Amino acid sequence: MNTRPPRSAAAHVLRRCAHFAVVLFAVYTVSFFLLYALPGDPVALMLERRSAGAGGGTPEQLAALRARYGLDDPLPQRYLSTLGALLTGDLGTSFQSGRPVPELLAAVAPGTLALAGAALVLAVPFSLALALLTSHRPGSPAHRILVNVPALLAAVPAFWLALLLVQVFSFGLGWFPSAGGEGLPGLVLPAVSLALPVSAALTAVLVRGLDDVQRAGFVALLRARGLPWRRVYLAHVARNALLPFVTLTGLTVGGVLAGTVITETVFARAGLGRLLASSVETQDAPVVLAIAVLAALVFAAVNLLTDLLLPLLDPRLRHRTDGARA
Amino acid sequence: MSAETVLRLDGLTVRHPARGGEVTAVEDISLTVPAGRCVALVGESGSGKSTTLNALLGLTPATARTRVRRLEFADAPGGAPRPVTDPAALRGRSVGLVPQDPARALDPLVRIEGHFAELYRHFTGLKDRAEARRRTVAALAAVGVDRPEARLRQYPHELSGGLLQRVLVALALTGEPRLLLADEPTSNLDVTVQRRVLDLFDALRAERGLALLLVTHDLAVASQRADELIVLRGGRVVESGPTDRVIGAPRHPYTRQLVTSLPGRLPRTARPAAGTDAAPAAGTGDGPPVVLAARGLAKSYPGARGSGPVAAVRGVDLTLRRGRTLAVVGESGAGKTTLLRLLTGLERPDAGTVLLDGTPVGTGRRARVAFTRRVQLVHQNPAGSLNPALTIGRIIAEPLAAHRIGTARHRAERARALLEAVGLPAGFAAQRPARLSGGQAQRVAIARALALDPEVLVLDEPVSALDQAVQLALLELLDGLQRRLGIALLLVTHDLGVVRATADEVLVLHRGRTEEAGLADALFTAPASPYTRALLDAVPALRLPVTPPFHERTPSS
Structure with missing residues (x-):
C-alpha cells in the first residue's frame, strides 16, 4: 500500500533536494550517451569546418586531436572523467572553437x-x-x-x-x-x-x-x-x-x-x-552537454523552489499524514 | 402562535432557461417564519429546497428568472415586517446561512481567526486584531467549541465535521441576524454529532429569539425539531402546517408516503425470520452455515507527525451466515471502512485472519482472485463507481470479462438478465451511466456485483446518498435478492434506520473495537453497552421500538 513513514518538514526538504540531484544526474547521463554514442566523427567535422571545406586534415592530425580531447578512451571511462570534471566545475573545451566552454x-x-x-x-x-x-x-x-x-x-x-x-x-x-x-x-x-x-x-x-x-x-x-x-x-x-x-x-x-x-x-x-x-x-559535444546540464539545473532549481513554496501557500500540504483512514 | 413574524415570503417562482423554453424550479412557494420558531422545509432532492434558500439570499444564478409577489423581513425585534426589494441586502446582517457540507464550506487557505476577522471588518469596520480575536473566542465559546483559543490558529481541515459545523454557525451569527437558514446542516454528520448540532440550534432559538428555517430531506429530524413543516415536491408546496398535524394526520398522499417510507418504519415482519428458526444464540447456534468470518483482525496506519501509528481496527471478530444480513455500525472514524477493506481483501491485516467457508483466505494471487469471485463489494458512491466511458451493459459484464467467463455474447445476455433482476429495463444495457439517477446507478452497481454469483455482498453505505423513498425501494430490492439467491449481506452503515430495517445481526464498532455484537432485535431493544445506547438515543426516528415517535406527537384533539 501507499503508506509511508511519518516525516518532518526537514525530511521533506531533503527529499526534494535529493530529487533535484537525481534529475541533474539523469540529464547529464542521457545527454552524454546521446552525444558521444552518436555515429559521426566530431573531430573530422571540426577540421573540415576550420579548414573551410578544404578537405579536412590528415589522419595524423585527426589522431592527435582525438588524443587531446580524450576521444580514444573507452566510453565508460570518458563518462566518469567528464562527470568528475563537471563536478569540479570544469565544463571542458569546445571542439569547434577550441575555447573553454x-x-x-x-x-x-x-x-x-x-x-x-x-x-x-x-x-x-x-x-x-x-x-x-x-x-x-x-x-x-x-x-x-x-x-x-x-x-x-x-x-x-x-x-x-x-x-x-x-x-x-x-x-x-x-x-x-x-x-x-x-x-x-x-x-x-x-x-x-x-x-x-x-x-x-x-x-x-x-x-x-x-x-x-x-x-x-x-x-x-x-x-x-x-x-x-x-x-x-x-x-x-x-x-x-x-x-x-x-x-x-x-x-x-x-x-x-x-x-x-x-x-x-x-x-x-x-x-x-x-x-x-x-x-x-557541428556535434560540439562539450558545449551541448554544458547547455543541457545548465538548462536542467535552472529548470530543476525553479521547480525545487515551487515545491518548497507550495506548503507555505497551502496549509493542507504541510501535514503529511497519509493513511490513517477513518 | 402569537410570535411576531420575522420573514414572510409570498409567491416565489424561479425558472431556469433550458433548451426550447424554461424549466420551473419552484412555483408559488410561500412561507412565514415567526421569531424563535423553527420551520422545516422537507423534500427530496430536486424538490426545490435549495432553490428556495438561494432565492431568499439573492443567490440564484443570473440567468434564472425569479419572481416574488411579496418578500418582507422584520429587522428589529418588535418591528413590523418591511418589504425587501433586493434579497441580497438580507445577506449576513439579517439572514445567516449554515451550509450542508461543513468540510467544504470554509476557504481551506484561511485560518479560523481569519474567517472571523474578515467578517468583523466587513460588518463593523473592526480592524484591531486583538479585539477581533477576543470576539472570535467569545463567539466560538458561545456555540460550544471547546478550547476556542486553540482553534484560532487552526485551519479548517484540522477540525472535525461537528466542530466545523459549530464554527460555521458562529460565523453565520457574526452579523447578528434574526433568521438562520440551515441547509441540510447535519446530513453529513454522525448521529451523535447531528444531535448535538441540532441541540445547539434549539438553544440559540431559546436564548436569542432566533428564527430557524431548517431545510432537510430527513422527515425524522424535521418532525423532532420543527414547529411547522412545509413539504415540497417538484417545486411546489404539497402540504404545510403544524408538525404534529402534518405527521399525525397527513392530508396529501405524498406526505403519507414520506411518513411510511422512513427506513426505520420498514416492517420487520417482512424479513426472513431471523430469530424464529432454531434461534441461533448470537452466532454460536446451529443456523445456516457460516460463509465469511474474521478472527482477531487488526490494522493500523502511520499517524501524524511525531505520534505513533493509529490503530484503525483492533482485534475484531465477526461471523456472517448464508442468507443473513450483518450490519456493521459506528461513527466516522470507528474503523468501518478499514474493516470493510480487510474483509474484501483490498488490504492485508496486520494480524488476524479472514475465513471463507471456514478456511483462511490465502495471500497468493490465485487465492485472492478466487476470493473476489465469491465476495463482491458495492461502493458508497454509486455514480463514482461506474466508468462513464463504458455502456451499462459492459460495466455489468466487466467482472465476467475480467475472470474470462463465457463468450462476449453470453456476457451481454447475462448483463441484460441482471438488469432485470435489479428492477431496471434491459434496454439500459446500451446506455451510458451519466444519465442514471442515484438510485438507478446503485442498482447497476448491485447488478455488477451479482454478475459473478457471489455468496457474499459487502455494501458500503449503499443508500446513504439516496432519497428516502429510493432508499426504501433499494432496501426492498436487496431483501428480495437475498431471499431469492440466498446471498449473505454485510452492510456497513452509520444509518441505524437502515440497520433496523434490514439486519439480522449487528456489530457496533467504536474506536476500532467491537463495542457490542448480537441479534438485531435484542440489540435494539436492550443494548448492553452505554455507547450503543447513546448511539440509539441520538437517532431521530429511532426512539421507537416501543412507541413510534409520530404517535408521541399525535395531537390530542
Missing part, C-alpha cells in the same frame, strides 16, 4: 537570460490579468469571448508569430529592430513572441482554476454572509486558484528556455539557444 557560455548567456526573464515578466502578469478579467463574471459575454483567447494563442506556431511581429513592427512600422539589436528595443519583439504562447497556457489553467473555485461551496457561503463579490473574488477565489498556477509557472520556465532556441534563431540574436542549435549541428 564557460567562456562561450558567458558571452551569450546574459542575452538569453534577459530574453527568458523578459518573457516571463511579460507572460505572468499578462496571463494573471487576462484570467482574472475573464473569470470575474462567469457566464457573461466577456467570459464567453475571453475564455477562447488562450486556445487561439496556443494554436499559433511560435515562429510564425515571431515572423508576423517582425513583419508588422519592424518592416511595417519600423518601431523595433528586426534582427540582433542591443538593449531594450531589441528585446521587445523576441520577448513578446516568446511570452504569448507561454501566457496562453498559463491563462487557460488559471481561468479553469478560477472557474472551478467559484463553484466551491465556500464561495457561495462567503457571498451569503454578505461579503462583496470583489472581496470574495480577490481574497478567496483568486488565492485558491493561484496554487496550480504557481506549479505551472515553475514548469513554464522549461518551456521558455526551449522557446529561446526558435526565437533567437528567428531574430538572429546571440544567445544560448542559438549556440545550442549551432553546436548540435
Whole structure:
C-alpha cells in the first residue's frame, strides 16, 4: 500500500533536494550517451569546418586531436572523467572553437537570460490579468469571448508569430529592430513572441482554476454572509486558484528556455539557444552537454523552489499524514 | 402562535432557461417564519429546497428568472415586517446561512481567526486584531467549541465535521441576524454529532429569539425539531402546517408516503425470520452455515507527525451466515471502512485472519482472485463507481470479462438478465451511466456485483446518498435478492434506520473495537453497552421500538 513513514518538514526538504540531484544526474547521463554514442566523427567535422571545406586534415592530425580531447578512451571511462570534471566545475573545451566552454557560455548567456526573464515578466502578469478579467463574471459575454483567447494563442506556431511581429513592427512600422539589436528595443519583439504562447497556457489553467473555485461551496457561503463579490473574488477565489498556477509557472520556465532556441534563431540574436542549435549541428559535444546540464539545473532549481513554496501557500500540504483512514 | 413574524415570503417562482423554453424550479412557494420558531422545509432532492434558500439570499444564478409577489423581513425585534426589494441586502446582517457540507464550506487557505476577522471588518469596520480575536473566542465559546483559543490558529481541515459545523454557525451569527437558514446542516454528520448540532440550534432559538428555517430531506429530524413543516415536491408546496398535524394526520398522499417510507418504519415482519428458526444464540447456534468470518483482525496506519501509528481496527471478530444480513455500525472514524477493506481483501491485516467457508483466505494471487469471485463489494458512491466511458451493459459484464467467463455474447445476455433482476429495463444495457439517477446507478452497481454469483455482498453505505423513498425501494430490492439467491449481506452503515430495517445481526464498532455484537432485535431493544445506547438515543426516528415517535406527537384533539 501507499503508506509511508511519518516525516518532518526537514525530511521533506531533503527529499526534494535529493530529487533535484537525481534529475541533474539523469540529464547529464542521457545527454552524454546521446552525444558521444552518436555515429559521426566530431573531430573530422571540426577540421573540415576550420579548414573551410578544404578537405579536412590528415589522419595524423585527426589522431592527435582525438588524443587531446580524450576521444580514444573507452566510453565508460570518458563518462566518469567528464562527470568528475563537471563536478569540479570544469565544463571542458569546445571542439569547434577550441575555447573553454564557460567562456562561450558567458558571452551569450546574459542575452538569453534577459530574453527568458523578459518573457516571463511579460507572460505572468499578462496571463494573471487576462484570467482574472475573464473569470470575474462567469457566464457573461466577456467570459464567453475571453475564455477562447488562450486556445487561439496556443494554436499559433511560435515562429510564425515571431515572423508576423517582425513583419508588422519592424518592416511595417519600423518601431523595433528586426534582427540582433542591443538593449531594450531589441528585446521587445523576441520577448513578446516568446511570452504569448507561454501566457496562453498559463491563462487557460488559471481561468479553469478560477472557474472551478467559484463553484466551491465556500464561495457561495462567503457571498451569503454578505461579503462583496470583489472581496470574495480577490481574497478567496483568486488565492485558491493561484496554487496550480504557481506549479505551472515553475514548469513554464522549461518551456521558455526551449522557446529561446526558435526565437533567437528567428531574430538572429546571440544567445544560448542559438549556440545550442549551432553546436548540435557541428556535434560540439562539450558545449551541448554544458547547455543541457545548465538548462536542467535552472529548470530543476525553479521547480525545487515551487515545491518548497507550495506548503507555505497551502496549509493542507504541510501535514503529511497519509493513511490513517477513518 | 402569537410570535411576531420575522420573514414572510409570498409567491416565489424561479425558472431556469433550458433548451426550447424554461424549466420551473419552484412555483408559488410561500412561507412565514415567526421569531424563535423553527420551520422545516422537507423534500427530496430536486424538490426545490435549495432553490428556495438561494432565492431568499439573492443567490440564484443570473440567468434564472425569479419572481416574488411579496418578500418582507422584520429587522428589529418588535418591528413590523418591511418589504425587501433586493434579497441580497438580507445577506449576513439579517439572514445567516449554515451550509450542508461543513468540510467544504470554509476557504481551506484561511485560518479560523481569519474567517472571523474578515467578517468583523466587513460588518463593523473592526480592524484591531486583538479585539477581533477576543470576539472570535467569545463567539466560538458561545456555540460550544471547546478550547476556542486553540482553534484560532487552526485551519479548517484540522477540525472535525461537528466542530466545523459549530464554527460555521458562529460565523453565520457574526452579523447578528434574526433568521438562520440551515441547509441540510447535519446530513453529513454522525448521529451523535447531528444531535448535538441540532441541540445547539434549539438553544440559540431559546436564548436569542432566533428564527430557524431548517431545510432537510430527513422527515425524522424535521418532525423532532420543527414547529411547522412545509413539504415540497417538484417545486411546489404539497402540504404545510403544524408538525404534529402534518405527521399525525397527513392530508396529501405524498406526505403519507414520506411518513411510511422512513427506513426505520420498514416492517420487520417482512424479513426472513431471523430469530424464529432454531434461534441461533448470537452466532454460536446451529443456523445456516457460516460463509465469511474474521478472527482477531487488526490494522493500523502511520499517524501524524511525531505520534505513533493509529490503530484503525483492533482485534475484531465477526461471523456472517448464508442468507443473513450483518450490519456493521459506528461513527466516522470507528474503523468501518478499514474493516470493510480487510474483509474484501483490498488490504492485508496486520494480524488476524479472514475465513471463507471456514478456511483462511490465502495471500497468493490465485487465492485472492478466487476470493473476489465469491465476495463482491458495492461502493458508497454509486455514480463514482461506474466508468462513464463504458455502456451499462459492459460495466455489468466487466467482472465476467475480467475472470474470462463465457463468450462476449453470453456476457451481454447475462448483463441484460441482471438488469432485470435489479428492477431496471434491459434496454439500459446500451446506455451510458451519466444519465442514471442515484438510485438507478446503485442498482447497476448491485447488478455488477451479482454478475459473478457471489455468496457474499459487502455494501458500503449503499443508500446513504439516496432519497428516502429510493432508499426504501433499494432496501426492498436487496431483501428480495437475498431471499431469492440466498446471498449473505454485510452492510456497513452509520444509518441505524437502515440497520433496523434490514439486519439480522449487528456489530457496533467504536474506536476500532467491537463495542457490542448480537441479534438485531435484542440489540435494539436492550443494548448492553452505554455507547450503543447513546448511539440509539441520538437517532431521530429511532426512539421507537416501543412507541413510534409520530404517535408521541399525535395531537390530542
